[in-house]
Amino acid sequence: MVVLPRRWPLLPTLLVALAALAMVGLGIWQLQRHHEKRAVIALLRSNIGKPPVAFPRLGPVPPEMLFRSSSLHCLRVEGWTVEAGKAADGSSGFRSIAHCSTGAEGPGALVQVGIGARPDLRPQWTGGTISGHIVEEPDHRSLLAHLTGPEQVLRPMLVASTSPDPQLKASAPPSIESIPDNHFGYAIQWFLFAGIAVLIYVLALVRREGTRREGRSAGDS
Structure with a gap:
């Protein structure tokens, strides 16, 4: 009892x-x-499926602009970031993210140029006009940091629809399934x-x- x-x-x-x-x-x-x-x-x-919009200069990216078609002109590539990613054909690889200068002043822009087979692959693309879809830059914070840490402003990033670099495959387009x-x-x-x-x-x-x-x-x- x-x-x-x-x-x-x-x-x-x-x-x-x-x-x-x-x-x-x-x-x-x-x-x-x-x-x-x-x-x-x-x-x-x-x-x-909405019409293209101008690429945002600063974050945070409002939901109304995420996944929208856009384009920008990269004057020159200041540096590269390499991370794991997927190509449009479903294969895994390493996405090459260009840090672009877009003018004499300003924050510049991030462009995911394509997917390489190796993390040490050096892209040949040096800049130019490029089109794709707007997403946010990769967020590497842990779940605990998301819940307890300060809010982080993520910069806009353009995922190129087709890779301008012959060494890279086209990136997988932004997908709803990628949103947790x-x-x-x-x-x-x-x-x-x-x-x-x-x-x-x-x-x-x-x-x-x-x-x-x-x-x-x-x-x-």
């Missing part, structure tokens, strides 16, 4: 209750983020954590109360 304690310890009970409420709050917040993300994904899906939407799963996890925390605490109190009663019964006998 499960015997609940007649008097619950005030401070431990209060701490467990606050922790459980915080977890439930985080779960509700993730559900809100889930609904917001679904709306953004629907907008991005519609953006793919894990908020619903995170919400369920937080709700489970809250329920498990309360259950463990109650079971601990029940066990302690049972031990006390057994001790009293042994003493009376």
Whole structure:
């Protein structure tokens, strides 16, 4: 028979209750983020077929411009960044991201020129007019940094539709499937954590109360 304690310890009970409420709050917040993300994904899906727009100079990139067609003129390539990526034919490789100068002053622009077979491949492209789709630069922050760290402004990046460099394959076009939407799963996890925390605490109190009663019964006998 499960015997609940007649008097619950005030401070431990209060701490467990606050922790459980915080977890439930985080779960509700993730559900809100889930609904917001679904709306953004629907907008991005519609953006793919819209007319071209001017390439944005600075971040953050508004959802209304993500995945839209655009073009820019790269005066010269100031440097390169190489990261893992996929080509339009589905093969894996290393995407070459050019850091372009677009004028005498200003932030310049990032252009994903194409996909190379090796990370040490040196692209030959030195600049010119190039067209593609607008995305955000790669975000390397961890999930913890996303949740607890300061907000990071990601710069716009153009993913070239066709590679101007003969050594590189064309990049895979921006895809809705590449947009993470894990908020619903995170919400369920937080709700489970809250329920498990309360259950463990109650079971601990029940066990302690049972031990006390057994001790009293042994003493009376």
